[in-house]
Amino acid sequence: MSNFSTIDHRAGMFKALSNPHRLALFSRLMSCCAPGTRCNAEKEVRFCVGELGDGLDIAPSTLSHHLKELNRAGLVNMERRGKNIECWVEPSVLDSLAAFFRQI
Amino acid sequence: MSNFSTIDHRAGMFKALSNPHRLALFSRLMSCCAPGTRCNAEKEVRFCVGELGDGLDIAPSTLSHHLKELNRAGLVNMERRGKNIECWVEPSVLDSLAAFFRQI
């Protein structure tokens, strides 16, 4: 835990985003607002696992695996709600990633 | 017109950044400027391939492979200058990546 460097942690995030299916899932969760606007915490977009996979043409087990990877990387939160499991992205995660690339 | 979607293109960038060695290389270059210019007044930063690998403890062939991956993903530019090959990151690449995550 203490020997888990910042570089490794961030590389883990990028690895989670390096698969086109996972990036599509993440993009879907990310794009809760129109460009130029910001989601407030209340307006966080939540999809259940099944909805997220719509149109991706992958098996449920594969979808589950990918979401788990996104979750393990700290990019996506998951929480059971009844029969479904809800997924969402914390705005702070996006802030942190944007800040990594922001220059000057 | 191309069958190379935006998602796939961006996933390719994140894949290039998903390896800790490559992310370390990119991070080093991120603070650099275009060739022939200076990052800041204090330290002149000119990274040839060999310098980039300093402290990473990987074979030259592995280093070369990683830089090639970063270049293929469109993240790093490379240009021969005498015996060395100079590497740098275009600011627009950082802008594009930051914009992807920035929701404000």
Add this chain to the structure above:
DNA sequence: ACTAAAGTTCGACATATTTCGAATTGTAGT
């Protein structure tokens, strides 16, 4: 032309990733 330095390419090998189907778990409604 010869040599050394800086990188690249190639071939090989070990490890990791992606994906699926089958079986399983958890939840809600009948």
Add this chain to the structure above:
DNA sequence: ACTACAATTCGAAATATGTCGAACTTTAGT
């Protein structure tokens, strides 16, 4: 209790990746 639905776990197979050393290329200096 039974059934249907949502999602996960497991095991296996094909493919991709990371790494190295050896051989090669390109350039600068002698």
